[in-house]
Amino acid sequence: xxxxxxxxxxxxxxxxxxxxxxxxxxxxxxxxxxxxxxxxxxxxxxxxxxxxxxxxxxxxxxxxxxxxxxxxxxxxxxxxxxxxxxxxxxxxxxxxxxxxxxxxxxxxxxxxxxxxxxxxxxxxxxxxxxxxxxxxxxxxxxxxxxxxxxxxxxxxxxxxxxxxxxxxxxxxxxxxxxxxxxxxxxxxxxxxxxxxxxxxxxxxxxxxxxxxxxxxxxxxxxxxxxxxxxxxxxxxxxxxxxxxxxxxxxxxxxxxxxxxxxxxxxxxxxxxxxxxxxxxxxxxxxxxxxxxxxxxxxxxxxxxxxxxxxxxxxxxxxxxxxxxxxxxxxxxxxxxxxxxxxxxxxxxxxxxxxxxxxxxxxxxxxxxxxxxxxxxxxxxxxxxxxxxxxxxxxxxxxxxxxxxxxxxxxxxxxxxxxxxxxxxxxxxxxxxxxxxxxxxxxxxxxxxxxxxxxxxxxxxxxxxxxxxxxxxxxxxxxxxxxxxxxxxxxxxxxxxxxxxxxxxxxxxxxxxxxxxxxxxxxxxxxxxxxxxxxxxxxxxxxxxxxxxxxxxxxxxxxxxxxxxxxxxxxxxxxxxxxxxxxxxxxxxxxxxxxxxxxxxxxxxxxxxxxxxxxxxxxxxxxxxxxxxxxx
Numbered sequence: 001x002x003x004x005x006x007x008x009x010x011x012x013x014x015x016x017x018x019x020x021x022x023x024x025x026x027x028x029x030x031x032x033x034x035x036x037x038x039x040x041x042x043x044x045x046x047x048x049x050x051x052x053x054x055x056x057x058x059x060x061x062x063x064x065x066x067x068x069x070x071x072x073x074x075x076x077x078x079x080x081x082x083x084x085x086x087x088x089x090x091x092x093x094x095x096x097x098x099x100x101x102x103x104x105x106x107x108x109x110x111x112x113x114x115x116x117x118x119x120x121x122x123x124x125x126x127x128x129x130x131x132x133x134x135x136x137x138x139x140x141x142x143x144x145x146x147x148x149x150x151x152x153x154x155x156x157x158x159x160x161x162x163x164x165x166x167x168x169x170x171x172x173x174x175x176x177x178x179x180x181x182x183x184x185x186x187x188x189x190x191x192x193x194x195x196x197x198x199x200x201x202x203x204x205x206x207x208x209x210x211x212x213x214x215x216x217x218x219x220x221x222x223x224x225x226x227x228x229x230x231x232x233x234x235x236x237x238x239x240x241x242x243x244x245x246x247x248x249x250x251x252x253x254x255x256x257x258x259x260x261x262x263x264x265x266x267x268x269x270x271x272x273x274x275x276x277x278x279x280x281x282x283x284x285x286x287x288x289x290x291x292x293x294x295x296x297x298x299x300x301x302x303x304x305x306x307x308x309x310x311x312x313x314x315x316x317x318x319x320x321x322x323x324x325x326x327x328x329x330x331x332x333x334x335x336x337x338x339x340x341x342x343x344x345x346x347x348x349x350x351x352x353x354x355x356x357x358x359x360x361x362x363x364x365x366x367x368x369x370x371x372x373x374x375x376x377x378x379x380x381x382x383x384x385x386x387x388x389x390x391x392x393x394x395x396x397x398x399x400x401x402x403x404x405x406x407x408x409x410x411x412x413x414x415x416x417x418x419x420x421x422x423x424x425x426x427x428x429x430x431x432x433x434x435x436x437x438x439x440x441x442x443x444x445x446x447x448x449x450x451x452x453x454x455x456x457x458x459x460x461x462x463x464x465x466x467x468x469x470x471x472x473x474x475x476x477x478x479x480x481x482x483x484x485x486x487x488x489x490x491x492x493x494x495x496x497x498x499x500x501x502x503x504x505x506x507x508x509x510x511x512x513x514x515x516x517x518x519x520x521x522x523x524x525x526x527x528x529x530x531x532x533x534x535x536x537x538x539x540x541x542x543x544x545x546x547x548x549x550x551x552x553x554x555x556x557x558x559x560x561x562x563x564x565x566x567x568x569x570x571x572x573x574x575x576x577x578x579x580x581x582x583x584x585x586x587x588x589x590x591x592x593x594x595x596x597x598x599x600x601x602x603x604x605x606x607x608x609x610x611x612x613x614x615x616x617x618x619x620x621x622x623x624x625x626x627x628x629x630x631x
Contacts, residue, residue, distance in 0.1 A: 069602040070281050070530065071567075075595060077233055077280065078566040100586045102158075102173060107131060110141070119145035120152065127152070136203040137195075138171040161214075162580065170211060174203060178211045182555065185541050212552065219555040222578050226562050229574075230284060231350045234277050241279070250347055254278045254356040254384075257342075257365065258531040259335030262544055262553065266332045270553055272538070273338025274531060275346075278358055281530050283561045284350055287338040290550040293325040324550040336365040343374045343381075356382045358526050360389040385521040386528040390513070391433035397509045398425045405505070418499035420506075427496060428453060430615070432513070434476070440525040443516060450514045454506065457498040461491050534564050568594040 068076070110129035117127045124147040133140040133156075143152040158173035181191050188208045195202035238253065239246045256276045261268035269292040275285045295317065303310040317323050329337060346352050353375055357366060366383040374381070402413040402420055412420045435449035448468055455465035456477055469477035473484050482488045491497065512518075542548055542556035562571040568591035576583050583591075604610055 067606075069599070069606045071598050071602040074281055074565055075567045075570075075599065077237070077282075078229070078570055099584065101584050102176070114143060119148060119150060121145065121150040122148040124148065134201040135171060136174040136207060137177050137200065138173050139201070170207070170214070174207065175211050175214065177203070178208060179215055182212075182215065182552070183541065183559065185543050185546075185556070187546065216551045216555050218575075218578055219558050222562065222575060223554075223558045225574060225578065226558065226565075227285060227350075230282050230565060231352070234280050234282055234284060235351065237280050250351050250353055252353045252355040254358070255284065255354045256358040256386075256526070256528050256531055257339060257354075258360060258528055258535075259338060259365075260535045260538065261331065261334070262542075262548070264544070266330070268331045268334075270548075270550060271327075271331060271334030271338060272553075272557060273335055273342055274534060275342050275354065276530050276534070278526060282565050283534065284352065285342050285346070286557060286561065287341045288550060288554055288557065289327040289334045289338050290324055290553075291327050291331070292550070293323050294549055295322060296325060326550075333364075335362070336368045339365045339369060340372065340374065343369055347375075353379075354381070355379065356384060358384045358386060358528060360386055360528060361393065383521060384524055384526060385518070387433060387436050387522050387525055388527045388529070390518070390522055391429055391436070394432045394509065394513055395425050395429040397513070398428065398506070401505065401509065412502060412505065418497055418502070420498065420502060424457070424496060424498060428457070431456075431476075436519070436522050437525055441523050443519045443523060446519050446522070447514050447516070451510065454503060454510055457496070458500050458503045459491055459497075460500065463500075464491070534560065537564050567598065568592075 114127040114129055124145055126146040128144055128146050130142040130144055131139045138156055138158040140156050142154040158171040160169040161172055161175060188205055192202045238251055245251050256278050259271055259273050262270040271289045273287045276283050299310055299313055343354055346354055369381050405412045431453035432450055436446055439446040439449055452468035456469055459465045466477055466479040469480050471480050473481055475481055538557055538560040541560050542553055572583055572591045
């Protein structure tokens with residue numbers, strides 16, 4: 001008798017990442033939603049189309065019905081303008097648009113291309129192409145007959161850059177290659193690696209440095225054009241919101257200021273101070289302070305610091321403006337000293353007064369600006385707090401409390417139920433921020449909501465303290481929700497709670513962070529997310545792991561701000577306008593796609609579902625880290 005075998009059941013292990021099909025479906029969903037939500041009558045909310053229009057490729061912005069993200073507002077305000085006719089600056093002849101400026105060609109293709117041609121002298125079919133004079137990424141092509149050695153034509157593979165200062169201007173392809181690697185945050189070593197893997201000639205370090213200096217000079221012109229445009233846009237936005245400001249020469253505005261450093265800690269040679277307008281999110285100005293000059297270090301090594309030759313060289317070095325060192329103080333003081341420079345030139349260069357400043361917990365900058373009376377003795381600068389930075393203070397204070405109590409023999413943390421573990425600290429920090437954000441411009445309600453979060457977690461069945469928690473079915477308080485539903489669970493079933501005796505230890509921290517003076521500075525509910533986002537863009541273009549000069553950092557910051565404010569399309573147009581050439585179709589198409597992806601990603605990250613998922617991932621990660629530290 002044969003045994004009946006049960007059919008084998010195969011189980012598919014789910015992937016930890018979304019499949020390509022899922023990603024494609026999400027992308028099509030966003031594209032479809034953009035097309036369905038078009039409302040031509042709404043000039044405020046914007047979106048970017050996924051494909052450039054043939055009639056007007058750069059004007060790819062259309063209005064949609066959803067709430068605009070920060071990226072959408074900036075890209076719409078500084079949207080690109082298509083020029084109908086692009087003319088040659090010398091001959092006033094319209095330049096034809098081309099699909100691509102450069103194409104990679106293998107060396108064997110040239111022989112196949114010319115093998116069917118006849119020599120004009122000996123009528124031979126033996127035509128060859130010699131590649132000589134390898135000048136970086138540019139070479140000289142010589143069309144030559146092998147039989148009679150007659151040279152039919154010879155030409156370089158790249159045109160030269162128009163330059164009045166040089167008799168033998170560099171080639172355009174070399175400058176573009178240096179520019180491309182700088183845009184990716186790479187340097188000469190990465191360019192050599194690229195050439196090695198591609199089997200191409202590499203550029204030497206000396207021509208690389210010369211082209212870098214040319215790009216730095218172009219960057220200064222770009223910087224002037226960029227911030228002139230930014231100031232005009234911000235001024236227009238303020239005049240539209242308040243027409244009474246139209247006749248004022250100088251406007252008082254509310255800005256966000258923050259500093260960032262090339263090296264972590266307080267040992268950085270380079271520090272950057274950045275001013276961003278809060279209403280529009282557009283960067284208005286920045287200043288780089290540097291304590292290092294590579295040319296000075298090399299001169300000291302070769303000539304000696306105390307020699308007469310070095311003193312003479314250094315005087316000439318300063319007169320020509322080649323020294324990159326512009327700061328002698330400590331790295332810790334760079335942020336406040338950069339702020340002084342920016343505030344002093346705001347009226348003359350930008351026609352603005354930064355009378356209100358959004359900053360993090362560091363008060364040195366605000367104190368210093370009011371101490372020096374940067375706008376006169378009758379005008380002081382008001383400081384506002386970033387609610388993200390303020391909410392982090394609670395978590396830092398509670399962790400410090402647990403650590404200090406442990407050293408005294410008192411256990412507040414641990415895995416015991418009701419202890420102040422990492423999960424509870426993250427919960428209290430999240431509720432503290434929510435109490436501030438939900439009660440903007442109402443300090444008393446803000447303070448009551450902060451204390452309500454603490455009382456919520458120390459409540460018991462004998463002593464429920466939910467009277468100050470929000471009421472109703474939509475409340476975050478589970479007790480008040482269940483009161484409306486008519487069935488209330490016991491407090492002992494709650495997984496996350498605090499012991500009753502622990503609130504006495506925590507109360508001084510809450511009293512300090514719920515002080516009226518602090519909450520008044522948080523009343524507007526603003527954050528420095530724009531500054532943190534810009535820092536990320538800057539250090540992507542100029543990684544902190546690689547040492548750079550001030551000039552290279554200045555170029556990276558200018559381009560990062562250009563893309564941050566205007567997007568890829570407008571930034572590309574402005575860079576080519578500074579160079580005096582046109583944007584080819586393939587470059588424009590790629591830049592439009594980059595702006596499209598930026599808009600789609602910003603919409604996704606601003607959605608409620610994505611924020612909830614991000615909050616859960618952070619909570620899970622921090623709780624796991626806290627458990628490892630407790631063990």
